[in-house]
Amino acid sequence: MPSSDPSTPIPKVRLEIKQGTAIGPGKAKLLEALARTGSISAAARDMDMSYRRAWLLASSLNRAFKEPLVEASKGGSGGGGALLTPLGYEVLRRYRRLEQKAMRAIEADMRVFNTLLREGGEAPTDVFADDSAGALDTGHQGAASSPAGNPVEARAGTMVDAPVTTTARPRGRPRKAGGTAG
Incomplete structure (x- = not known):
């Protein structure tokens, strides 16, 4: 199961x-x-939510199932209340079991x-903000910026103009073959 460390992300089902x-x-x-x-x-109150929000959520669950999950009684001299029905307990039990399996x-x-995440969860400042070498626009880097990491060697601080092969992934929804977007 996921770590109890508060900085470890826990997926939600x-x-x-x-x-x-x-x-x-x-x-x-x-x-x-x-x-x-x-x-x-x-x-x-326990969940730090408004009564209306809690009532709306319970009501939406009641409408979704064949039978209510929550039965509420109106207030009066003895006060009102809300109980989980047997189906409510069953749905909750099955959801928690499914959550554990997932x-x-x-x-x-x-x-x-978790090993790939940055410590402290903070993202760096915009790493793409300074593009003075033009590496993001053209795929080239000058010798002064990073000669060791440049696949095209630069001589005496000049840019070498050579084709750069990159692997690009399409953005957004894929288009259907032979058709147009739309």
Whole structure:
């Protein structure tokens, strides 16, 4: 499983359960908070979210499934409340199990990604801001900028004009063969 180190990124599993409706870590935490507190308002406070937001999330889950996941009772002299239904517990249990399976499946790749990340998570300043040698525009570098890394040798600080082969990947969506974009 992912490291408990707070600087280690932890992937999040989000399932689109039907068009326009998803369940992810936030809704799962809400269901857990509802089960623990027995109240939408208490669950919302636990999650530092508004009552309205918690109610809307619970309501969206209720609409997505054949039966409600959360049953709420109106307030009154004894106060209101909200309970997870048996289906609510089942959905939460299955989501958490699926989340664990997904984490195990990507664990080795996450270890590799973690070794590739910069310490402290800070990105450097814009590394492409200073292009005084023209390396990004033309693929050439002057001898003064980096002669050792230049595939075309420069003599006496001059630019050598030679073809440079690069491998480019297309950006955006691929076009269909034989057709036009659009």
